[in-house]
Structures are given as C-alpha cells and as structure tokens.
Amino acid sequence: MATNVILPALGMSQDTGKILQWLKHEGEQVAKGELLAEIETDKATVEIEAPADGILARISAAAGDDVPVGKVIATILAPGEIASG
Numbered sequence: 001m002a003t004n005v006i007l008p009a010l011g012m013s014q015d016t017g018k019i020l021q022w023l024k025h026e027g028e029q030v031a032k033g034e035l036l037a038e039i040e041t042d043k044a045t046v047e048i049e050a051p052a053d054g055i056l057a058r059i060s061a062a063a064g065d066d067v068p069v070g071k072v073i074a075t076i077l078a079p080g081e082i083a084s085g
Contacts, residue, residue: 002081003052005074007067010041016066017041019073024056030076037073054078 007017020038024030030050037048050056054076061073 001078002057003054003076003078004072005036005048005051005076007039007048007061007069007071007073009069010039010046011043014041014069016068019061019063019065019067020045021063022059023047024050026056026059028056030054030056048073050076052076052078054081 010017017039020040022037023035030036030053032050032053034050035047036050036056039046039048056074057077058075059073060075061067061071067073
C-alpha cells in the first residue's frame with residue numbers, strides 16, 4: 001500500500017514550508033526513518049524522514065517550492081508494489 005509523505009506542521013503558526021532539497025530521488029529505495037528532504041520554516045531548517053520502507057515513487061513538490069502544511073510532498077510504494085496510473 002502506498003504511503004504519502006506529508007509536510008508536517010512544525011510550529012503553531014506555521015502555514016507553509018519551503019523544500020530546500022531532496023536527499024533521495026524518485027525510484028530510489030528508502031527505509032523508514034531515512035532522511036528524504038530538508039525543509040525550511042520561518043524559524044528553522046528540519047529534515048523529513050521516510051514514514052515507511054519502500055521505493056520513493058513520486059516527488060510532488062520540487063526543491064524551492066513553498067508548500068502548505070498537510071500537503072502530500074511525496075509517495076512511497078511498499079516493496080514489490082507497482083505504481084498505478
């Protein structure tokens with residue numbers, strides 16, 4: 001089953017975060033807890049971890065994009081799962 005990577009709220013007043021860089025590329029194997037991206041908020045730079053093991057199937061927000069909190073920024077497919085569509 002696919003797992004969405006969602007931009008979390010990292011502060012009470014945070015509405016958006018900026019994708020500074022992706023540390024993994026589409027098609028790469030990732031492990032739960034492995035660093036995927038660096039995000040900049042108004043107060044800090046934080047790292048986003050993979051929420052599950054699998055293949056980073058899709059990156060939905062590019063480096064440099066300002067992304068609203070709660071938006072899907074990537075999708076991870078479970079090992080052996082095939083992307084649809």
